Amino acid sequence: MARAATTADTFNALAEPRRRQLVDALADGGERAVNELVHRVELPQPQVSKHLRVLREVGVVDVRDHGRQRLYRLNGRALKPIHDWVSSYERLWSERFDELDLVLDDLKRKEEGDDGGE
Amino acid sequence: MARAATTADTFNALAEPRRRQLVDALADGGERAVNELVHRVELPQPQVSKHLRVLREVGVVDVRDHGRQRLYRLNGRALKPIHDWVSSYERLWSERFDELDLVLDDLKRKEEGDDGGE
DNA sequence: TTGACATATTCCTATATAGGAATACAATGC
DNA sequence: GCATTGTATTCCTATATAGGAATATGTCAA
Known part of the structure; x- marks a missing residue:
């Protein structure tokens, strides 16, 4: 092809x-x-x-x-479709997302700790 | 080619x-x-x-x-290069830029009004 | 109608794939 | 060494271009 x-x-x-x-x-x-x-x-x-x-x-x-x-x-x-697609990766290089990353990591850690705890 | x-x-x-x-x-x-x-x-x-x-x-x-x-x-x-390129067009569809557009239009109008006026 | 201008299309060719199949290469375990 | 597993590469082919040249189509003007 x-x-x-x-x-x-x-x-x-x-x-x-x-x-x-x-x-x-x-x-x-x-x-x-x-x-x-x-x-x-x-x-x-x-x-x-x-x-x-x-x-x-x-x-x-x-x-x-x-x-x-x-x-x-x-x-x-x-x-817009292209923008939407690449934007979802913006956090991989933009400083603006550093703080958000921290929050997400935190959530993830909590979730893993909770896993099966209910 | x-x-x-x-x-x-x-x-x-x-x-x-x-x-x-x-x-x-x-x-x-x-x-x-x-x-x-x-x-x-x-x-x-x-x-x-x-x-x-x-x-x-x-x-x-x-x-x-x-x-x-x-x-x-x-x-x-x-x-990032792709993101940068498409982002420069974001104002063409995003509502977030509506207000900015008004400002820019305004500036443009003023500039045109000024044209040769000096 | 004829001519000039603006734009689109057709024909041609060299080239770069993407996928399939088979196989090569590399690292591990016995 | 030898088999096994994981990954990359090679060979092959059908296909879709992108560019160049020539030409077709469309619109206006005189």
Whole structure:
């Protein structure tokens, strides 16, 4: 079997650095025409269109027709699943969670001590 | 050109669902032998070893020899780049940022009003 | 209609997988 | 040494790209 399709999920779609660049180019939430994006990411127009298609298929961007242009906009909500997944690991490196860890360790110790005690 | 190598960066390594499963199986920060992981993710042992190799090459897991076993442990810090990247978009869906948005919009409006006014 | 501009699609190819099967390598116990 | 257990690697194949080039589609203007 080959690798999962890029359109399989957001994670796969964003595994491609150029697509992340495109997302970055739309980061402010504004709309951008394809040519505008072409200039920002410095890639041939067909490639930009192809990457945008993938992003569209996983719902990371939305499109809107506007005369002869097509305006793309970031749909940030689509990134939430990824954020949720990695966030559950944030405690492994963030200092903010040091105190929480102490509490959890404490709970764990108590629970183990209680084990079968009831 | 084909897709970027899975070992190119953490994002590509984790684009594979099975590898995310493996990471999840190590989520508690503890060490696990390969066979233990094999049972958890219900995948043939060679595949698990191959996926672990990829994860090791991007630094998502660490290994340690222990007799005839090899103990793998999650290196959460390696997930930070991904977290940082998606987090910068969190404001696009999180209610927590609604108020911040108001402030930023306000600043923006003022700036635009000021534009060239000096 | 014709032309110019904006964007999408098609065809092609080299490449990197992921999975399966078989096997190699390593450490332990007898 | 030899069998056993635990893990990694190799060989094979089908498949999905990403990029390049050329071209198709769509829209506006004169």
